[in-house]
Amino acid sequence: MSLRNAGLSFGERVLWEGLDLDIHPGEFFAVLGPNGSGKTSFLKVLLGLQDLGSGTATINGGPLQRGNRGIGYIPQQRPFAADTPLRARDLVGLGVDGHRWGVRLRGRGHRDTVDALLAEVGSSSYADAPVGRLSGGEQQRLRVAQALAAEPRVLLCDEPLLSLDLHHQQAVSGLINRQCHEKNSAVVFVTHEINPIIDYVDRVLYLAGGRFRVGAPEEVMTSEVLSELYGSPVEVLHHEGRIIVVGLPGTAAHHHHPAGEV
Numbered sequence: 001m002s003l004r005n006a007g008l009s010f011g012e013r014v015l016w017e018g019l020d021l022d023i024h025p026g027e028f029f030a031v032l033g034p035n036g037s038g039k040t041s042f043l044k045v046l047l048g049l050q051d052l053g054s055g056t057a058t059i060n061g062g063p064l065q066r067g068n069r070g071i072g073y074i075p076q077q078r079p080f081a082a083d084t085p086l087r088a089r090d091l092v093g094l095g096v097d098g099h100r101w102g103v104r105l106r107g108r109g110h111r112d113t114v115d116a117l118l119a120e121v122g123s124s125s126y127a128d129a130p131v132g133r134l135s136g137g138e139q140q141r142l143r144v145a146q147a148l149a150a151e152p153r154v155l156l157c158d159e160p161l162l163s164l165d166l167h168h169q170q171a172v173s174g175l176i177n178r179q180c181h182e183k184n185s186a187v188v189f190v191t192h193e194i195n196p197i198i199d200y201v202d203r204v205l206y207l208a209g210g211r212f213r214v215g216a217p218e219e220v221m222t223s224e225v226l227s228e229l230y231g232s233p234v235e236v237l238h239h240e241g242r243i244i245v246v247g248l249p250g251t252a253a254h255h256h257h258p259a260g261e262v
């Protein structure tokens with residue numbers, strides 16, 4: 001995926017401008033930033049759901065289009081309605097064969113694939129439960145399994161670890177990492193918290209206050225870079241492989257810097 005001189009604004013509000021970026025197969029690309037900095041909007045551009053204000057976005061040299069089967073998406077969590085007429089295994093099954101039209105041949109192979117995916121995300125025990133009755137974290141694990149089912153070449157994840165306990169955060173981030181580094185998919189992973197994925201991330205896009213910075217985590221997650229992005233002193237501490245950011249302003253929405261890369 002490539003962005004060239006990409007910009008996105010809503011009214012007076014500049015989310016980013018002048019973004020040049022190539023995201024490659026097998027790359028784990030994290031998108032960080034405070035509420036409202038434009039992380040979800042960035043994913044929507046890659047999904048073909050949001051037009052850029054300026055510049056271009058392409059995939060394999062062609063335009064980004066909605067409904068591209070090569071792109072998997074784990075949306076920001078929204079609970080299913082209590083009466084959703086799907087069982088857990090049906091939801092995952094849609095990821096396996098949802099793209100095929102006509103008569104669906106759902107034999108043993110289909111069931112085995114779904115069972116394996118359910119096991120990978122720790123959902124076997126509620127495979128036959130109606131999705132609307134499951135907890136937020138249980139539903140989220142099913143969305144992850146559904147997205148992985150299609151073995152997407154590009155996997156876009158919008159805070160997929162939200163509402164998961166530590167054990168399932170590790171399991172799910174490990175699965176997404178495998179899709180990336182073993183199966184050579186490009187992963188774009190929106191998150192507020194880099195630590196659960198710190199061992200996997202190749203590059204970071206940090207958005208804040210209309211500015212951005214792209215680079216390896218050790219280049220971007222520094223006191224100097226974050227202080228410059230936020231326009232106020234921010235301290236980045238390293239402790240036992242974790243990154244602790246101290247002094248973040250409540251929200252970047254109040255900052256009005258000229259847009260662009262710092």
Ligand SMILES: Nc1ncnc2c1ncn2[C@@H]1O[C@H](COP(=O)(O)OP(=O)(O)OP(=O)(O)O)[C@@H](O)[C@H]1O
Nearest residue numbers: 010011013015033034035036037038039040041042
């Ligand atoms: N279609 C739209 N029209 C107008 N404003 C929009 C539109 N989509 C997003 N915005 C605004 O753009 C800003 C960025 O939104 P976005 O959802 O991309 O932020 P985010 O970084 O994902 O935030 P969060 O961390 O809270 O999920 C917000 O202020 C939002 O209100």
